[in-house]
Amino acid sequence: MNLPDSDTQQNTSNEDKEAINREQKLIRVAVLGASGYSGSELVGLLHNNSHFKVVAAYASAQATPQPLHAIAPAIAANCDLVVHPWQESELDRLQDLDAVFFALPHETSAELAAQFIARGIKVFDLSGAFRFQSADAFRNAYGFEHPHPELFEQAQYALMEWTQLDPRGMLFAIPGCYPTAATLALKPACESALLVPDARPVITAISGVSGAGRGANLRTSFCEVSLQAYGVLNHRHTPEIAKNLHREVVFTPVLGPYKRGILATCVAELQAGVTEEQVKDIYQQAYQHTPLVQVRETPVAVDHVAHTPMCLLNVHVKAGTLVVVSVLDNLLKGAAAQAMQAANVVFGKPETAGLRGRF
Numbered sequence: 001m002n003l004p005d006s007d008t009q010q011n012t013s014n015e016d017k018e019a020i021n022r023e024q025k026l027i028r029v030a031v032l033g034a035s036g037y038s039g040s041e042l043v044g045l046l047h048n049n050s051h052f053k054v055v056a057a058y059a060s061a062q063a064t065p066q067p068l069h070a071i072a073p074a075i076a077a078n079c080d081l082v083v084h085p086w087q088e089s090e091l092d093r094l095q096d097l098d099a100v101f102f103a104l105p106h107e108t109s110a111e112l113a114a115q116f117i118a119r120g121i122k123v124f125d126l127s128g129a130f131r132f133q134s135a136d137a138f139r140n141a142y143g144f145e146h147p148h149p150e151l152f153e154q155a156q157y158a159l160m161e162w163t164q165l166d167p168r169g170m171l172f173a174i175p176g177c178y179p180t181a182a183t184l185a186l187k188p189a190c191e192s193a194l195l196v197p198d199a200r201p202v203i204t205a206i207s208g209v210s211g212a213g214r215g216a217n218l219r220t221s222f223c224e225v226s227l228q229a230y231g232v233l234n235h236r237h238t239p240e241i242a243k244n245l246h247r248e249v250v251f252t253p254v255l256g257p258y259k260r261g262i263l264a265t266c267v268a269e270l271q272a273g274v275t276e277e278q279v280k281d282i283y284q285q286a287y288q289h290t291p292l293v294q295v296r297e298t299p300v301a302v303d304h305v306a307h308t309p310m311c312l313l314n315v316h317v318k319a320g321t322l323v324v325v326s327v328l329d330n331l332l333k334g335a336a337a338q339a340m341q342a343a344n345v346v347f348g349k350p351e352t353a354g355l356r357g358r359f
């Protein structure tokens with residue numbers, strides 16, 4: 001809507017004034033990477049969140065301008081917002097933003113964050129650029145030198161069920177999709193000392209192909225995908241999961257022949273004498289007040305969470321072994337919905353604003 005200037009404001013009706021007030025209170029955001037899988041989901045969530053207003057959305061510099069409903073009709077059938085090619089000169093146009101979301105390649109997020117922060121704009125980054133606190137750990141996981149390691153100190157890791165975010169912060173690192181599934185599954189056991197001290201949890205996680213992003217390549221083309229482990233013993237999410245759980249893990253990702261969702265099977269050795277009842281009590285307590293994470297008594301499946309912001313857990317104990325099966329949508333709780341959850345909390349809005357109706 002167009003805001004009337006101050007001269008004409010005296011003549012506006014109470015209704016108009018209320019509308020102007022509402023508009024002025026909206027949190028003004030931009031999304032970079034809006035033509036990608038997680039970015040388009042995020043614009044869809046923001047568009048349906050009455051506290052936020054997406055003032056600009058961008059694809060890469062090579063893109064041609066297109067409305068979001070043409071890029072992602074299933075998500076944004078009613079969204080006329082035009083996605084423009086990103087140029088650095090846009091930064092000058094975006095002065096009055098409250099926040100920016102990056103759904104970008106790690107390298108691009110790593111480069112761009114400092115420029116927004118310097119302008120007083122909060123950054124919510126869905127990439128892996130700010131999930132580690134040391135340049136060595138980052139290089140080992142991502143294979144390149146971070147251009148702005150000085151920002152690590154201020155980056156807050158936004159695994160929402162386990163982190164108290166400081167809303168005064170400027171940089172929020174949204175966890176990876178596999179690390180979210182695995183950490184939510186194992187954190188209650190690790191935090192409560194249920195596991196043997198040297199337990200090394202084994203996580204095998206199957207992901208749909210959207211986890212690899214929208215760019216076409218041979219590995220993810222329809223006829224090439226069957227069911228295949230990859231990155232065995234060296235996937236970049238292994239150190240992120242280990243950091244979250246404060247212990248080494250064995251993590252094996254598997255690419256599956258479906259579009260979206262992760263099913264992670266997480267196995268760990270329990271301390272002698274720990275009972276099934278104790279374990280289940282601890283999981284119920286850990287997630288009794290978490291609207292987007294629920295512990296279920298019945299089997300959980302990817303179809304139960306696809307297109308929702310939920311993570312569902314199913315806990316089993318037998319003969320000293322813990323098995324937790326965890327499912328989530330890699331593009332939602334594994335990316336866009338978790339970013340929405342974090343932004344809601346940082347701006348003092350209800351945690352699930354914009355996410356309701358999708359679970």
Ligand SMILES: NC(=O)C1=CN([C@@H]2O[C@H](COP(=O)(O)OP(=O)(O)OC[C@H]3O[C@@H](n4cnc5c(N)ncnc54)[C@H](OP(=O)(O)O)[C@@H]3O)[C@@H](O)[C@H]2O)C=CC1
Pocket residue numbers: 032033034035036037038039058059060061062063086102103104105106108126127128175176177210211212213214215330331334335
């Ligand atoms: N897919 C997933 O399940 C998850 C992804 N992530 C992370 O989120 C980020 C985005 O992932 P995803 O949505 O899958 O990626 P996509 O490949 O689907 O989309 C990438 C987006 O970034 C844009 N882009 C690429 N290069 C540049 C550049 N140099 N400058 C500006 N824009 C650029 C693309 O524009 P264009 O369309 O013009 O190329 C596109 O909009 C990645 O860091 C990924 O690791 C995190 C958790 C889960």
Ligand SMILES: CC(=O)N[C@@H](CCC(=O)OP(=O)(O)O)C(=O)O
Pocket residue numbers: 126127128175176177178207208209210211212213253255
């Ligand atoms: C199926 C598939 O290829 N998945 C991606 C994970 C995507 C993701 O979550 O990326 P970040 O968390 O690092 O941002 C991969 O294994 O590289």
